[in-house]
Amino acid sequence: MKPPLFRYQAPKTLKEAVIALASDPDAMVLAGGQSLLPALNFRLASPSLLVDIQHIDELKGISIAHGQIIVKAMTRHRELELDERVRQANPLIAETMAHVAHIPIRNRGTVVGSLCHADGAAEVPLVLILLGGSVVVEGPSGRREIEADKFFRFHLSTARRRDEIAVEARFPVLPAGSGWAFDELTRRHGDYAIAGVGAVVRLDAGGHANDIRLAACGVASRPIRLLEAEKLLSGTALGEAELKAAGKAAADLVSAPDDMHATNAYRRRVVAALVRRMVAKAAARARTRQ
Numbered sequence: 001m002k003p004p005l006f007r008y009q010a011p012k013t014l015k016e017a018v019i020a021l022a023s024d025p026d027a028m029v030l031a032g033g034q035s036l037l038p039a040l041n042f043r044l045a046s047p048s049l050l051v052d053i054q055h056i057d058e059l060k061g062i063s064i065a066h067g068q069i070i071v072k073a074m075t076r077h078r079e080l081e082l083d084e085r086v087r088q089a090n091p092l093i094a095e096t097m098a099h100v101a102h103i104p105i106r107n108r109g110t111v112v113g114s115l116c117h118a119d120g121a122a123e124v125p126l127v128l129i130l131l132g133g134s135v136v137v138e139g140p141s142g143r144r145e146i147e148a149d150k151f152f153r154f155h156l157s158t159a160r161r162r163d164e165i166a167v168e169a170r171f172p173v174l175p176a177g178s179g180w181a182f183d184e185l186t187r188r189h190g191d192y193a194i195a196g197v198g199a200v201v202r203l204d205a206g207g208h209a210n211d212i213r214l215a216a217c218g219v220a221s222r223p224i225r226l227l228e229a230e231k232l233l234s235g236t237a238l239g240e241a242e243l244k245a246a247g248k249a250a251a252d253l254v255s256a257p258d259d260m261h262a263t264n265a266y267r268r269r270v271v272a273a274l275v276r277r278m279v280a281k282a283a284a285r286a287r288t289r290q
Helices: 014-022 036-041 075-080 084-087 091-097 102-109 109-116 123-131 226-232 240-251 264-289
Strands: 005-009 027-030 049-052 063-067 068-072 134-139 143-149 151-154 165-172 178-185 195-203 210-216
Touching: 014 027, 014 134, 014 165, 027 036, 027 084, 063 075, 063 084, 068 109, 075 091, 075 102, 075 109, 075 165, 075 178, 084 091, 091 123, 091 195, 109 123, 109 134, 109 165, 123 165, 123 195, 123 210, 151 165, 178 264, 210 226, 210 240, 240 264
Parallel strands: 005 049, 027 049
Antiparallel strands: 063 068, 068 165, 134 143, 134 165, 178 195, 195 210
16 A cells, blocks of 8 residues: 655754644654554555755764663664663563564664553563653653653553654663563564563562562553552562452453454453562562572
8 A cells, every 4th residue: 555645844853843743733742653654555644744864964863861761762773772871770671671572673763662662562662661650752842851650551552652752762771680581472473462471570688579669561552561460469478369469459450342353351260370480580580699
């Protein structure tokens, strides 16, 4: 299929891009294009103007400062996945990125673009929610930072305003002594998750969980924190009974309806199993890092 007709601009500065985007109420931002271009071809999106930001140098690169991994808007998935500094600062990111689509797509698609696309079954939004990161946007009214939990509103919907450009994402460095884990169930490697779970666990000297974070994707209209499961596990030795109870609490949050890939009941069973496995795996890693 062919996309609808649209005008095209490729500004060289962020200021020019913001002005171009604000000039047309039906304009859209083009970064890696791995989500937007298929949507255009299927006529699911029909912007009158595309503002291509790939030539803006200030929107490229990765840096680590003040406990944050700062990922600029034109950073490709593969860049983040292979960056050794990022792997050392937060190995959860590299582990999760390997599940995102396929290498040709990761070579072109952008990390911030995935966040803005906000698919409820995507891995990158889960990581941002799990770590408590944020997205920085800039528009005619200036720049603002949006916490991950407030950024994602619904499937394919975020708190970014129409005239704002997401300029960077901020992922916290993994706290010292923490263990991590991520896995998902898909029909084929590279597909969106039927259900996915990420975990970050830190243990005290007695082997009890004194800090635990859990998040899931593919089970609701947006990535979600598994707060009740976290409460049930906090302060415990993460025994079988506690893990089983946490899995059940996580399963109760699954709201995705039956679809062609899985039923709601099946997703509930998958999430319960993944919570048990990911917490156990993250805890084992935490023990080796103490």
